[in-house]
Amino acid sequence: MSDTMEKNNIGKYLFELNMILDSHLESFDFKKKHKKNSINTQIKLLFILDTYGRQTTNQLVKKLLIAKSNLSNLCKDMLCNNLIKKFPCEKVSNIVCYEITDVGKIMLDEVLEQVLCNVNNLFNKKNKTCVENALNKIISTLNK
Numbered sequence: 001m002s003d004t005m006e007k008n009n010i011g012k013y014l015f016e017l018n019m020i021l022d023s024h025l026e027s028f029d030f031k032k033k034h035k036k037n038s039i040n041t042q043i044k045l046l047f048i049l050d051t052y053g054r055q056t057t058n059q060l061v062k063k064l065l066i067a068k069s070n071l072s073n074l075c076k077d078m079l080c081n082n083l084i085k086k087f088p089c090e091k092v093s094n095i096v097c098y099e100i101t102d103v104g105k106i107m108l109d110e111v112l113e114q115v116l117c118n119v120n121n122l123f124n125k126k127n128k129t130c131v132e133n134a135l136n137k138i139i140s141t142l143n144k
Helices: 003-025 039-052 057-064 068-080 102-122 125-142
Strands: 084-088 096-100
Touching (some): 039 068, 039 084, 039 096, 039 102, 068 084
């Protein structure tokens, strides 16, 4: 199998997993607390900040694959809810950096805990099999 085909297959499997997980994330209580912005994008932003630490606007735009204006609106809402904090970048003072707050970490932990607690209830046997198959295909493709 060519490298391009393998990359396309991994992309296909990851997309399949993303679609399954996104459809289930919409049902969580987090959405009720923060209705203005896409729940999945807020969770992804919190996850990125928790995983990678401080991020500039440009870094977040690249990682989230959203427009700067959409990120700006998302961050305004999340700043108001004390989920993230904003400050000048240490290296270049006219660049803005964002960081997750303790409230944001608690919120992210709640969502991740809900995902783990509810995964067996949310996925029927067919979806569980699809997730398992997609993960196995990704792992076997990466191990080649």
